Amino acid sequence: MSETKDKIVELADHLLRVKGFNGFSYKDISDPLSLKNAAIHYHFPAKADLGVEVIDHELTKFAGQTKRWQSLPEDEQLEKLIGVFRKHCQDKNICLMGSLASDFETLSPEMRVKVQELGKRILAWLTGCLEQGRHNKRLHFKGEASDRALMIMTNLQSSLLMSRVLGPQVFNSISTQLMKDLKK
Amino acid sequence: MSETKDKIVELADHLLRVKGFNGFSYKDISDPLSLKNAAIHYHFPAKADLGVEVIDHELTKFAGQTKRWQSLPEDEQLEKLIGVFRKHCQDKNICLMGSLASDFETLSPEMRVKVQELGKRILAWLTGCLEQGRHNKRLHFKGEASDRALMIMTNLQSSLLMSRVLGPQVFNSISTQLMKDLKK
DNA sequence: TTGCATACTTACTAGTAGGTAAGTATTTTG
DNA sequence: CAAAATACTTACCTACTAGTAAGTATGCAA
Numbered sequence: 021m022s023e024t025k026d027k028i029v030e031l032a033d034h035l036l037r038v039k040g041f042n043g044f045s046y047k048d049i050s051d052p053l054s055l056k057n058a059a060i061h062y063h064f065p066a067k068a069d070l071g072v073e074v075i076d077h078e079l080t081k082f083a084g085q086t087k088r089w090q091s092l093p094e095d096e097q098l099e100k101l102i103g104v105f106r107k108h109c110q111d112k113n114i115c116l117m118g119s120l121a122s123d124f125e126t127l128s129p130e131m132r133v134k135v136q137e138l139g140k141r142i143l144a145w146l147t148g149c150l151e152q153g154r155h156n157k158r159l160h161f162k163g164e165a166s167d168r169a170l171m172i173m174t175n176l177q178s179s180l181l182m183s184r185v186l187g188p189q190v191f192n193s194i195s196t197q198l199m200k201d202l203k204k
Numbered sequence: 205m206s207e208t209k210d211k212i213v214e215l216a217d218h219l220l221r222v223k224g225f226n227g228f229s230y231k232d233i234s235d236p237l238s239l240k241n242a243a244i245h246y247h248f249p250a251k252a253d254l255g256v257e258v259i260d261h262e263l264t265k266f267a268g269q270t271k272r273w274q275s276l277p278e279d280e281q282l283e284k285l286i287g288v289f290r291k292h293c294q295d296k297n298i299c300l301m302g303s304l305a306s307d308f309e310t311l312s313p314e315m316r317v318k319v320q321e322l323g324k325r326i327l328a329w330l331t332g333c334l335e336q337g338r339h340n341k342r343l344h345f346k347g348e349a350s351d352r353a354l355m356i357m358t359n360l361q362s363s364l365l366m367s368r369v370l371g372p373q374v375f376n377s378i379s380t381q382l383m384k385d386l387k388k
Numbered sequence: 389t390t391g392c393a394t395a396c397t398t399a400c401t402a403g404t405a406g407g408t409a410a411g412t413a414t415t416t417t418g
Numbered sequence: 419c420a421a422a423a424t425a426c427t428t429a430c431c432t433a434c435t436a437g438t439a440a441g442t443a444t445g446c447a448a
Contacts, residue, residue, distance in 0.1 A: 022394085022395075024395080024396085038309050039226075039307075039309055039310050040224060040226060040306055040307055040310070042223075042224060042226040042227045043226045043307060043309075043310045045434075045435065045436080046435080046436070046437090047434080047435085055396080055397090056396080056397055056398075057435095057436080057437085058396080058397065058398080058399095058437085058438080058439095059395075059396055059397075061436080061437060061438075062394095062395065062396065063395090065437085066436080066437080067436065067437095112309075114305075114306065117365075117366075117369075118306065118362070118365065119306055121298075121362075121365035121366060121368060121369050122224055122298065122302065122303055122306035122307075122365060123223075123224055123227060123306075124365075124368050124369055125222050125223055125227075125296075125368070126223050126224070126227045132369075135369055136369055136370060139366060139369050139370050140370070143370075162384070162385070163381050163384065164377075166377075167377045167378070167380075167381045168381070170363075170366070170374060170377050170378055170381075171359055171378055171381060171382070173362070173366070174358060174359050174361070174362030174363055174365075174366060174378060175355055175358050175359060175362075177358070177362045177365070177366075178302070178305075178357070178358030178359075178361045178362040178365075179354075179358055181301075181302065181305035181306060181308075181358075181361065181362075182301075182305060182323060182354070182357070182358060182361075184305060184308050184309070185301075185305050185308055185316075185319055185320055185323050186320065186323050186324070186327075190354060193348075193350075193351045193354050194351070194354055194355055194358060196351075197347050197351045197352070197354075197355060198355070200346070200347065201346070206424085206425075208425075208426085229404075229405060229406080230405080230406070230407090231404080231405085239426080239427090240426080240427055240428075241405095241406080241407085242407085242408080242409095242426080242427065242428080242429095243425075243426055243427075245406080245407060245408075246424095246425065246426065247425090249407085249408095250406080250407080251405095251406065251407095
């Protein structure tokens, strides 16, 4: 993959998180990279192709991160995940899932499938982490692990949304309370 | 307020929840209502004016709803709120806050202030409801009521987002677990 | 050295975006 | 009944959107 192509994906990722899929244009990418819009179309014929690539990139990144965390105790793995969100919060980014879920109805079929895949992957990992964590007595919660995973994911997702509106202390409150609840 | 103006706001509210602020255009409103785009500009000079009106409408609606619920026990008030979200889930709508928070960085200063107001109002009501509910032993939770309000709000907000991506059972799981946690 | 692939630029298109000025029909008011 | 406000339409504008066709410079391989 060319250097330019990497830069386009990286910038598109940022724009997606900040302005949403319908809130940025090829100009927002071509200008900062000193390219013409046709150069982006060369690498990504349609905007949806660029969207798919950004999600694929995120999918790969998430797989790598969780693999690196896998030898840690489950509560620390969760802390790592929260750390990823904290970083986004500092950058005034929202998470990809949150951004793309908002625009879901306006996305192409190919992008929708990728967004669904991203959601399923995150939930699958979280569910596994919670299950293992409860078994190892490092995490404590009631009900099904999959339901709890859903709640934690939505807490983190919207914590970034609300932090942008009401300030970063929203993220701190939520992430702190979240870990307190799980550590009992 | 004229009948047409009402219809414009109503449709804009729907479009905002389905396609996001940057995902709909004046044409999406003028065509279904058999109007010309200039008719919408007559009522709302700029798109941001329309956005502000939709939020004001929601603010008024929320104030009316919570007032009607105020004589109910706190757990039932919460059920009522969840009912509002359930209705949105069925209509494949997401909540206004979720939609506008995603597009926050692209909004005009006037719209941002209104979005912040909406967020503060919802949180203030939820915090009060939780505090009273704990005092009356109808609701049970640890930590500050304001932190818990934040978590419940983000759960509900993102439950609509994720329901659109992964199906309506997401909302059911979250809303059920949420009430279970609070009723102990 | 020729030929071909890569990575672009130049120059363009059709369509749509939000927005405006001026005109018109209808209703309301003095 | 005349003036004025209301609620639009007609006709337009500029800016921008994603997207394309054709041309060009560079490097690499046979």
